[in-house]
Amino acid sequence: MRPVLHAPFAVRFFAGPRPGWWKYAGAPAFYPLAGRLIPGLQAVAVALLALGLGIGFLLAPTDHQQGEAYRIIFVHVPAAWLSMLLYMAMAFWAATGLALNSRLSFMMARAIAPTGAMFTFVALWTGALWGRPTWGAWWVWDARLTSELLLLFLYAGFMALQSAIDDPRRGDRAGALLALVGVVNVPVIYFSVKWWNTLHQGASISLSSAPLMASSMLMGLLLAALGAWVYALAAVLKRLRCIVLERERHAKWVARLPEVSA
Amino acid sequence: MLKVLACVIRRDLLLAFRRRSDLLATVFFFALVVMLFPLGVGPEAGLLRSMAPGIVWVAALLASLLSLGRLFALDFADGTLEQMALSAEPLVLIVLGKVLAHWLVAGVPLVMLSPVLALQFGLPGAAIQVLCLGLLIGTPILSLLGAIGSALTLGVRGGGVLLALLVLPLYVPVLIFGAGAVQAQASGLDAAAHMLLLGGVLAGALALAPWATSAALRIALE
Numbered sequence: 001m002r003p004v005l006h007a008p009f010a011v012r013f014f015a016g017p018r019p020g021w022w023k024y025a026g027a028p029a030f031y032p033l034a035g036r037l038i039p040g041l042q043a044v045a046v047a048l049l050a051l052g053l054g055i056g057f058l059l060a061p062t063d064h065q066q067g068e069a070y071r072i073i074f075v076h077v078p079a080a081w082l083s084m085l086l087y088m089a090m091a092f093w094a095a096t097g098l099a100l101n102s103r104l105s106f107m108m109a110r111a112i113a114p115t116g117a118m119f120t121f122v123a124l125w126t127g128a129l130w131g132r133p134t135w136g137a138w139w140v141w142d143a144r145l146t147s148e149l150l151l152l153f154l155y156a157g158f159m160a161l162q163s164a165i166d167d168p169r170r171g172d173r174a175g176a177l178l179a180l181v182g183v184v185n186v187p188v189i190y191f192s193v194k195w196w197n198t199l200h201q202g203a204s205i206s207l208s209s210a211p212l213m214a215s216s217m218l219m220g221l222l223l224a225a226l227g228a229w230v231y232a233l234a235a236v237l238k239r240l241r242c243i244v245l246e247r248e249r250h251a252k253w254v255a256r257l258p259e260v261s262a
Numbered sequence: 263m264l265k266v267l268a269c270v271i272r273r274d275l276l277l278a279f280r281r282r283s284d285l286l287a288t289v290f291f292f293a294l295v296v297m298l299f300p301l302g303v304g305p306e307a308g309l310l311r312s313m314a315p316g317i318v319w320v321a322a323l324l325a326s327l328l329s330l331g332r333l334f335a336l337d338f339a340d341g342t343l344e345q346m347a348l349s350a351e352p353l354v355l356i357v358l359g360k361v362l363a364h365w366l367v368a369g370v371p372l373v374m375l376s377p378v379l380a381l382q383f384g385l386p387g388a389a390i391q392v393l394c395l396g397l398l399i400g401t402p403i404l405s406l407l408g409a410i411g412s413a414l415t416l417g418v419r420g421g422g423v424l425l426a427l428l429v430l431p432l433y434v435p436v437l438i439f440g441a442g443a444v445q446a447q448a449s450g451l452d453a454a455a456h457m458l459l460l461g462g463v464l465a466g467a468l469a470l471a472p473w474a475t476s477a478a479l480r481i482a483l484e
Contacts, residue, residue, distance in 0.1 A: 153431040
């Protein structure tokens with residue numbers, strides 16, 4: 001077939017020959033692929049987290065201002081990064097689902113939410129544990145903290161809305177719309193330490209300037225963040241497999257799966 | 263286009279006027295919530311004066327939340343909403359009309375009542391002006407953002423509590439800028455920065471919220 005040159009982008013995109021990986025956009029091909037990926041991802045996550053936290057807790061030097069208390073950064077910062085990143089990922093898959101009407105995208109958004117909420121909670125809680133010795137307060141109504149708390153409520157609202165709607169298709173679309181509306185909060189969190197000069201310290205790591213921390217601190221932080229990232233990927237894929245099984249339980253390909261038919 | 267808008271607003275206002283008790287309930291709720299604070303924290307004048315803007319704003323948020331349930335629910339129940347979605351007129355425009363009518367019914371009375379409540383807390387005249395102006399700019403934002411949540415929770419189990427969970431986090435910027443304007447004015451600073459931010463939020467919400475609401479309505483009507 002000759003390519004249609006003047007058709008809109010979407011038509012050309014779908015009409016032409018699809019790349020080989022395209023088949024993984026469908027649940028029957030994606031499900032076994034995710035199953036093969038998960039054990040490897042879990043092992044990598046454990047290794048990276050052990051390495052990052054080991055460097056952070058055992059090797060990195062003591063901070064000259066905050067003493068040993070700063071070491072919670074190796075949990076706090078990766079969790080905070082992941083909480084925002086996962087919301088962006090959730091909103092991305094929600095938008096993809098709304099635009100292309102692809103069911104797996106909605107399931108992906110659904111699978112990301114609990115992990116994102118978990119990391120948001122960890123970021124808030126470790127922040128409280130860090131704030132107590134350094135600021136002398138468990139909680140202050142600072143812009144960064146408040147906007148991160150709002151992120152937790154946005155995750156909670158997304159999950160509550162999806163679980164309150166019985167029809168899965170309507171739940172998918174309504175949740176996706178809510179995820180997109182809430183995405184305005186993420187830049188607010190990200191820039192809050194710049195826009196409002198309040199108690200929360202500014203960014204410690206920047207791409208445009210030399211790191212202000214010892215290299216072993218930076219290494220531990222980056223490894224822990226990478227480990228949290230890989231953990232999130234593994235956890236989301238595992239949850240996604242459960243959602244796929246639940247939603248596609250009437251499909252023939254599910255009945256033929258070795259773990260189901262056995 | 264404007265005719266459709268005017269038509270929807272007139273219809274919704276008429277419907278609201280025929281059920282005056284709903285309208286009054288919102289206003290009384292607003293006054294009651296504000297009244298509870300002096301009873302709860304004690305009648306110390308200085309404390310109440312410093313808390314007044316926040317109290318009035320939080321009460322306005324809650325009162326607006328209370329009236330949001332009615333925004334689409336009745337039309338959804340009797341099938342009018344479906345006809346509106348099927349009509350040749352753009353749904354966004356109909357949504358905008360309904361939201362404006364909601365603001366006229368639920369938001370404007372709060373703005374008009376707020377000076378009296380502010381007097382009870384002993385706010386000076388200039389602060390009352392800032393508070394009222396802030397509410398005047400802020401309450402349409404509450405209606406616009408609330409409409410999204412109201413449309414998303416249409417016909418959903420436990421819709422009322424869910425609506426609060428979805429909408430209140432989105433209301434937070436309005437609360438911060440609105441109450442912040444009065445506090446800035448009280449501490450001798452210029453309230454203009456907060457007002458301009460509030461106006462910016464209103465412009466953004468006016469441009470985007472009706473689209474999101476009509477998308478949510480189409481999802482609910484599928």
